[in-house]
């Protein structure tokens with residue numbers, strides 16, 4: 181155990197804040213979730229907390245993005261990020277602080293709203309971290325940036341903050357750090373160097389044919405038959421073009437065409453969700469997808485080329501090797517081997533890393549668990565995955581503690597690992 185790690189550990193131990201106010205904030209955020217781009221209430225609470233804790237605060241960056249800056253002498257600049265938005269899911273946890281809210285989403289539809297991804301725990305624990313590090317100001321040097329990001333679930337919030345000149349408004353960080361709640365044992369942190377989460381691309385395809393009477397298919401260029409061929413052939417991208425050593429997925433989970441049983445429509449629209457870990461693999465998947473769509477359209481004799489539109493892009497999340505190993509050492513010193521686990525590589529995606537790649541600086545992302553210990557023991561005994569609900573599920577109900585305490589400690593420890 182190196183002495184700097186010892187020091188970071190003892191600071192976290194000594195300056196750990198009273199947890200009750202942050203537990204209250206957590207339950208409050210959980211009960212009052214806000215969809216991406218609508219985080220007005222959450223961001224206002226986070227901003228006033230930072231102000232009270234002595235940070236210079238800037239609000240309304242890229243929507244409801246909030247940043248607090250604490251300049252504390254010469255040393256590295258470290259950025260800590262938490263996302264704030266919730267999901268359009270009707271909550272079925274039965275918790276006393278469950279959400280019953282609904283809101284109009286960016287697509288104009290009224291939807292139920294739930295914190296089913298744990299972003300409520302990210303905000304509450306980041307508030308706790310900001311308090312701990314402000315109290316411990318006499319023990320570190322550098323510049324600390326606390327960033328509350330909007331609109332992660334739509335994959336747009338980090339980009340929106342960057343496009344709103346984030347890095348002209350605040351000091352440029354030397355490293356960017358973030359964490360995410362996962363359905364793992366509460367009190368545990370999970371970390372791995374290198375590839376951590378997948379890149380995601382959502383593509384909208386509009387196929388143009390020629391409509392006709394259902395009884396006279398010879399007059400049509402049937403876009404439904406054409407789209408069907410495209411979707412079947414797209415199954416060969418991963419199975420025939422990507423080597424078995426690489427990982428990718430191509431899913432069509434949305435297809436719309438036609439309004440009547442006897443009318444061949446003019447067009448069909450479908451969407452593809454593509455996941456990959458490696459930039460070169462991602463490129464070849466995207467190229468193959470476009471080639472197949474164009475090729476099948478030509479085979480059908482269309483007179484108008486299909487439209488291929490990128491709807492959403494998440495970058496891959498890649499943990500800097502050196503910084504991750506350094507942070508893992510801190511985690512091992514503080515939490516011990518029992519509570520510091522090797523993280524799996526996730527096929528889910530995040531826009532977190534944009535905050536680092538924009539500047540070409542390293543970033544580290546890790547997980548902290550939220551599953552009740554009794555439930556976890558039962559899961560370990562039976563290996564029955566249905567015992568544990570997962571992020572984006574209506575019954576996802578992390579336990580408040582030791583989840584929040586661990587998140588505050590992990591984030592504070594991470595900041596202190598890279599500050600002076």
Ligand SMILES: [Zn+2]
Pocket residue numbers: 296297333571572
């Ligand atoms: Zn999510």
Ligand SMILES: [Zn+2]
Pocket residue numbers: 297298299332360
């Ligand atoms: Zn999330």
